[in-house]
Amino acid sequence: xxxxxxxxxxxxxxxxxxxxxxxxxxxxxxxxxxxxxxxxxxxxxxxxxxxxxxxxxxxxxxxxxxxxxxxxxxxxxxxxxxxxxxxxxxxxxxxxxxxxxxxxxxxxxxxxxxxxxxxxxxxxxxxxxxxxxxxxxxxxxxxxxxxxxxxxxxxxxxxxxxxxxxxxxxxxxxxxxxxxxxxxxxxxxxxxxxxxxxxxxxxxxxxxxxxxxxxxxxxxxxxxxxxxxxxxxxxxxxxxxx
Numbered sequence: 001x002x003x004x005x006x007x008x009x010x011x012x013x014x015x016x017x018x019x020x021x022x023x024x025x026x027x028x029x030x031x032x033x034x035x036x037x038x039x040x041x042x043x044x045x046x047x048x049x050x051x052x053x054x055x056x057x058x059x060x061x062x063x064x065x066x067x068x069x070x071x072x073x074x075x076x077x078x079x080x081x082x083x084x085x086x087x088x089x090x091x092x093x094x095x096x097x098x099x100x101x102x103x104x105x106x107x108x109x110x111x112x113x114x115x116x117x118x119x120x121x122x123x124x125x126x127x128x129x130x131x132x133x134x135x136x137x138x139x140x141x142x143x144x145x146x147x148x149x150x151x152x153x154x155x156x157x158x159x160x161x162x163x164x165x166x167x168x169x170x171x172x173x174x175x176x177x178x179x180x181x182x183x184x185x186x187x188x189x190x191x192x193x194x195x196x197x198x199x200x201x202x203x204x205x206x207x208x209x210x211x212x213x214x215x216x217x218x219x220x221x222x223x224x225x226x227x228x229x230x231x232x233x234x235x236x237x238x239x240x241x242x
Contacts, residue, residue, distance in 0.1 A: 031213065037203070037206045051189065061110065064109055071101035072102030072105065076098040079091050131177065156224070172191060
């Protein structure tokens with residue numbers, strides 16, 4: 001009898017394992033979004049606080065660890081999961097922002113001498129160059145904003161906040177290069193505000209994804225995909241009628 005029960009359990013275990021591995025790999029691995037959003041939000045919030053000059057902090061060298069490891073490495077790892085799952089949008093966004101954070105963090109590493117090569121952070125050429133760097137990323141992020149319109153309201157707000165953060169940030173560097181220190185400070189604080197908002201929304205996404213996995217309740221994301229799906233279906237029907 002004991003042998004029969006043991007055999008039954010073993011057969012059930014083998015069957016469950018076989019069923020699990022019969023699914024595509026993308027359906028068997030975990031969701032990379034909580035790690036990605038957590039790394040994104042943690043890094044952006046700390047940077048935003050310094051951009052706003054909170055508690056007198058403006059020097060960002062201390063955040064190299066966040067930029068190069070928490071954000072860069074964390075987002076790149078999460079991006080590989082998204083690629084396996086076949087999620088092109090998520091893979092592109094995570095890879096892009098991981099590299100952006102890593103690239104920006106690299107400029108802050110003193111031993112690399114990037115800032116010193118320009119003669120210091122107050123050099124107009126350095127600030128113009130950094131302004132170009134941030135502004136072009138604002139252009140890249142704009143495409144993410146457009147693509148997020150058919151996802152949900154939270155993602156739309158995140159990319160919109162990031163867009164404004166990058167634009168104000170670039171404007172701040174250009175103003176500083178032109179010698180307008182007061183205007184530059186005001187623009188940098190505005191950039192910090194929008195970055196802070198994006199970071200908070202990132203943590204909201206962490207809550208959303210963790211609720212899906214382990215908690216007995218969920219939080220809304222403001223899904224917009226249903227509206228776009230309905231429009232596509234109406235177009236198909238209109239095409240059939242024609």
